[in-house]
Amino acid sequence: MKELKHLNKYFKKYRLKLLLGIVITIIARLFSLVVPNYVNQSIGVIENYFGEAISLSQAKSTLFQYILIIVGTALLSALFTFLMRQTIINVSRYIEYDLKNEVFDHYQILTLDFYKKNRIGDLMNRISEDINQVRLYAGPVIMYGMNTVTIFICVITIMFIKAPTLAAYTLIPLPVLSILIYQISKIIHLRSTKVQEFLSSLSTFAQESFSGVAVIKAYGIEPQVNQELQGLAIEGKDTSMDLAKVNAWFFPLMILLIGISNIIVIYFGGQMYIDGKIASFGLIAEFILYVNMLTWPVAVVGWLTSIVQRAEASQKRINEFLKVTPEIQNEVTTSSPIKGNIEFRNVSFTYDDTQITALNNVSFSIKAGQTVAILGKIGSGKSTILDLVARLYDISEGEILIDGKPIKELNLNDLRKAIGAVPQEAFLFSDTIENNIRFGNEEANLEEIIEVSRKAVVHDNIQGFAQKYDTILGERGITLSGGQKQRVSIARALLKDPKIYLFDDCLSAVDTETEEEILNNLKQASKDKTTLIVSHRVSSAKNADHIIILDQGEIIQEGTHEELNNKEGYYKELYQTQLSEKE
Structure with missing residues (x-):
């Protein structure tokens, strides 16, 4: 016994x-x-x-x-x-x-x-x-x-x-x-x-x-x-x-x-x-x-x-x-105010379960309030960067600094409370649409929920349902389309009003016109907020303050849209290809 x-x-x-x-x-x-x-x-x-x-x-x-x-x-x-x-x-x-x-x-x-x-x-x-x-x-x-x-x-x-x-x-x-x-x-x-x-x-x-x-x-x-x-x-x-x-x-x-x-x-x-x-x-x-x-x-x-x-x-x-000990430990009990400065110093990361090296000696710096877009092929390590910023994993080598302090020296709860994340695969609960959005801020009222829903360009869709915001979603949000789920997830992140936004290819299931409208709204909503956008589309990245191109876990290009579009490489080829497809 x-x-x-x-x-x-x-x-x-x-x-x-x-x-x-x-x-x-x-x-x-x-x-x-x-x-x-x-x-x-x-x-x-x-x-x-x-x-x-x-x-x-x-x-x-x-x-x-x-x-x-x-x-x-x-x-x-x-x-x-x-x-x-x-x-x-x-x-x-x-x-x-x-x-x-x-x-x-x-x-x-x-x-x-x-x-x-x-x-x-x-x-x-x-x-x-x-x-x-x-x-x-x-x-x-x-x-x-x-x-x-x-x-x-x-x-x-x-x-x-x-x-x-x-x-x-x-x-x-x-x-x-x-x-x-x-x-x-x-x-x-x-x-x-x-x-x-x-x-x-x-x-x-x-x-x-x-x-x-x-x-x-x-x-x-x-x-x-x-x-x-x-x-x-x-x-x-x-x-x-x-x-x-x-x-x-x-x-x-x-x-x-x-x-x-x-x-x-x-x-x-x-x-x-x-x-x-x-x-x-x-x-x-x-x-x-x-x-x-x-x-x-x-x-x-x-x-x-x-x-x-x-x-x-x-x-x-x-x-x-x-008896399983969590690998991610919150070692700080005092409060850690977050402003939004992010710095990667020679960061390398290998997934423990697959032994795949997702990042190799990656270094970059983001100032508080900047918007940075990360592009690259599938498996290049884009989403991994967002996971590391939220400290869902601890890095293998190098150092991640938030506001000049090593990420392990920050209160983990304060760090994650300061982050509004929209994952690549939007997850919604079997609850009302209103409560799914309120997940970002439990104290928000219906007017605030409607406001962020308008910014995420999903309010009109919700109004089309018989029960509107009281509509009960099926498991994992199966009641909604892929694009609607993504936009509800964006509304949830906007309602949280965090210091750092992490958008992981969250507009992949919407058309280009809706994407443009959402991006313009996000630009206003994320003003003075640090924003990282992972995407496969140049349209989601071209207005960013800085763009990083990853390939096999390494940075191969970085700069502004104008800088990268004026030099031969992955970004210019991707931009011209997607521009011709749009036309």
Whole structure:
């Protein structure tokens, strides 16, 4: 159970509620223990009546009192059992809530490299199915575990006090039970781990299939996908059946052993009654009730063992990600005001997952308020520069300075708050258009949202929808066209009103006329703001204060539009080609 030690901090947090729940559990079980004793005494009353030791009226009066006590204690036991569940199960839900938040918070601080190496379906399974397995350990296991321990201690103690020899005979099957539980639990642990790993694979497959359903339909490969799912389903069935077969041994074995204990009580108890070693026949009935009171606790031991083993396997998977240390660390706690000066000094960067060198000895300087355009072929390193400015990665060599300070010496939160980024692939959430734009500034009102939407030339499109700004978008903004998604993302960045704008080829899906209008609006909106524009179009770059041309991670040209257009090279060729295409 070493992996489950991670939950100790939560048990400590809710220790008062847990202690209260444990006390209530003990009280509930103590009330339930009253019943067998009074059943014994009731049988004794009947024996006394037939032995003519008491009259019929005395027998009836005494039995009525005992029945009231039995019913009353049963009701009190039920009440405290209800309170027990309300206390301990609620704590398990609190722990589930805290653990999900802990995992989600950790997911958010992990770097992009982590998400490149791990599948989304697996991440989702660990924060949902795995945590649910852990919750069962934090709730039902504690509740039923305490219930079992209390019953065992109290019942066995009472049995030995009342008839030691008969109690010893009755409990003979228990050592056998302990050995069986120990052996079977080891097998359960291994098979539970396999089940959880399979569920991650299934979640990943389903998530990718649903996200890529348009491609699946376009290529007509539904039969192949169904066949793959069928293969996974068969694998899942076999894996789950392997676990179920082991679990299936528990309850029959428990019932068998309890049944043997009942036979022992009746046989040896009867012999002892005949031999006069026990005074009352009611003691045998009392022992039978005690043994049957042990039935559920003994049977539940196997179930609890299974839950603990599954929780251990799940918590191990959760801990694997919680132990991942983010490569990007915020080492500065003080505030870092950002003005917008950016400088790259001999920067080189290699992606860890592919070992592709995206930038090689790149140096340039941008003053606050300048607009710089970055052009180049696909894979030349343009987007990488924007990622490094936002410190989504740490560089391999060289130095990046923001306002004259190394980027690692800035407060990471302040740096990213000062940046308005529009990625190459616009991502929108399954929410209203208004809320998607407000993502850039949660305190903005509708008038401000409409204003930035006009600047992004998307307001008229939004007005064309039946619900206008209250239109709910599909997953990843599928309701909108590519160009509309890009313009909503631009509006989101404008609403943030940051010190630094990062536009990553964000006008690739709009026509040239709309592009020209948006660029003119951006020029006004980004006045006195540092702006980096990555593009494949000269039209997006020609009005920039400075233009950088990249090729295979190196700067091959830089200057203004006039300077670059007056010299032979990549920029002039690209400008003439795109100009002729436009004409």
